[in-house]
Amino acid sequence: MNTALVIEDVRLTPILVSDPPLLNTQGVHQPYTPRLIVEVVTRGGTTGVGETYGDGAYLEAARSLAEALPGRAVTDLNGLFALAGEVCDGSHATADDRVDAGGLRGVRNAGKIRLSVVSAFEVACLDALGRAQGLPVHALLGGKVRDSVEYSAYLFYRWAAHPVPGERDDWGAALDPAGVVAQARRFADTYGFGSFKLKGGVFEPDREIAAIRALAEAFPGRPLRLDPNGAWSVPTSLYVAEQLKDVLEYLEDPTSGTDNMAAVAAATDVPLATNMCVTTLAEIPEAFARDAVRIVLSDHHYWGGLHRTRELAGICRTFGVGLSMHSNTHLGISLAAMTHVAATVPDLAYACDSHYPWQTEDVITERHTFTGGRLTVSDAPGLGVELDRDRLAALHRRWLEDDGTHRERDDAAAMRVADPDWTTPAVPRW
Ligand SMILES: O=C([O-])C(=O)C[C@H](O)[C@@H](O)C(=O)[O-]
Numbered sequence: 266m267n268t269a270l271v272i273e274d275v276r277l278t279p280i281l282v283s284d285p286p287l288l289n290t291q292g293v294h295q296p297y298t299p300r301l302i303v304e305v306v307t308r309g310g311t312t313g314v315g316e317t318y319g320d321g322a323y324l325e326a327a328r329s330l331a332e333a334l335p336g337r338a339v340t341d342l343n344g345l346f347a348l349a350g351e352v353c354d355g356s357h358a359t360a361d362d363r364v365d366a367g368g369l370r371g372v373r374n375a376g377k378i379r380l381s382v383v384s385a386f387e388v389a390c391l392d393a394l395g396r397a398q399g400l401p402v403h404a405l406l407g408g409k410v411r412d413s414v415e416y417s418a419y420l421f422y423r424w425a426a427h428p429v430p431g432e433r434d435d436w437g438a439a440l441d442p443a444g445v446v447a448q449a450r451r452f453a454d455t456y457g458f459g460s461f462k463l464k465g466g467v468f469e470p471d472r473e474i475a476a477i478r479a480l481a482e483a484f485p486g487r488p489l490r491l492d493p494n495g496a497w498s499v500p501t502s503l504y505v506a507e508q509l510k511d512v513l514e515y516l517e518d519p520t521s522g523t524d525n526m527a528a529v530a531a532a533t534d535v536p537l538a539t540n541m542c543v544t545t546l547a548e549i550p551e552a553f554a555r556d557a558v559r560i561v562l563s564d565h566h567y568w569g570g571l572h573r574t575r576e577l578a579g580i581c582r583t584f585g586v587g588l589s590m591h592s593n594t595h596l597g598i599s600l601a602a603m604t605h606v607a608a609t610v611p612d613l614a615y616a617c618d619s620h621y622p623w624q625t626e627d628v629i630t631e632r633h634t635f636t637g638g639r640l641t642v643s644d645a646p647g648l649g650v651e652l653d654r655d656r657l658a659a660l661h662r663r664w665l666e667d668d669g670t671h672r673e674r675d676d677a678a679a680m681r682v683a684d685p686d687w688t689t690p691a692v693p694r695w
Pocket residue numbers: 287288289366367368369464492494540591592593594
């Protein structure tokens with residue numbers, strides 16, 4: 266073994282990042298959201314970085330994995346899964362039916378949490394390996410098949426400000442079709458995005474249908490998507506599909522669970538996409554056999570890293586299912602990772618999601634810049650991003666000083682600040 270590639274140290278830095286008051290079916294984003302930055306340091310003196318969810322269950326699993334990693338090589342990526350299975354006991358995260366607010370990713374369980382933790386270590390190892398070898402991460406994945414990756418505008422209903430004092434941005438409120446169109450216009454003008462996704466499940470469906478209609482009128486012919494995170498019944502999903510069939514590129518998780526998705530898919534020609542009913546390998550056979558989804562939104566945090574994302578792409582290709590990319594609150598390290606893996610997938614036919622424009626704080630020295638709705642794929646060694654240690658320290662300080670309110674993402678709790686009677690809505694909500 267090349268001893269220079271052996272891991273000597275692993276650093277974990279939990280941080281709190283400011284987040285705007287974006288609405289979804291569970292509630293509203295808190296003013297600060299937890300993320301975890303992973304640094305892997307090799308004996309040769311190279312440091313690689315990764316990023317994942319920072320809530321307590323993720324942090325606990327990451328601590329166990331970080332302790333077990335020194336002495337292993339950054340090339341031992343396949344071994345990460347077995348190692349995580351051995352050392353992360355999962356007692357912190359019981360399987361239950363609760364939809365995971367930290368990503369609205371279907372039910373939450375220990376296996377999913379473990380994969381999300383492994384993803385950050387895998388990315389950090391690839392970054393370190395790439396830096397040590399002078400190769401970009403995409404080259405370590407087999408090479409890029411495109412020089413830039415297209416992203417779509419991720420539109421949210423939102424308030425102008427959080428109901429508690431804190432950071433405030435200048436986007437203003439978007440609570441009706443005119444507000445959504447104004448937000449889309451700013452996204453298009455600033456970043457050049459050519460397709461638009463609206464996070465739905467916030468208002469009654471007719472109101473959201475009106476917003477999509479307004480977008481279709483303002484941006485004729487552009488791909489449009491609506492994603493209520495499983496908030497609708499089968500009949501409501503079919504009603505919305507019928508109303509919007511001429512303008513939707515796809516309908517994302519209109520309803521919860523493979524049974525319901527299959528029932529909707531059987532009765533409409535509007536393609537259905539998911540980042541909720543297919544988020545693990547175990548969920549694929551039934552969903553694909555029943556034609557429940559036409560597009561899977563990959564997410565390297567869900568699937569266990571960049572290699573696993575490429576495996577998912579191969580499975581989707583085999584079954585004629587399309588692939589795109591999901592996102593929730595993330596920083597520039599993850600966006601770099603997303604861009605590298607997206608650059609290597611041949612049949613990525615849809616613009617990827619990214620929350621990045623909503624994140625005004627970052628831990629990298631140079632923010633990514635969307636041009637014409639696209640990010641250029643970096644050919645620099647590793648991910649091609651540098652840690653800004655001062656920013657990292659400042660955001661970590663915020664985490665240390667937090668009284669616990671923000672260390673777990675809880676969109677329902679944030680909503681209760683404005684509406685004390687709020688509880689996470691049962692599904693179907695409409
Ligand atoms: O596509 C999705 O389902 C998401 O992006 C989930 C996210 O967590 C989003 O709904 C959010 O952050 O409110």
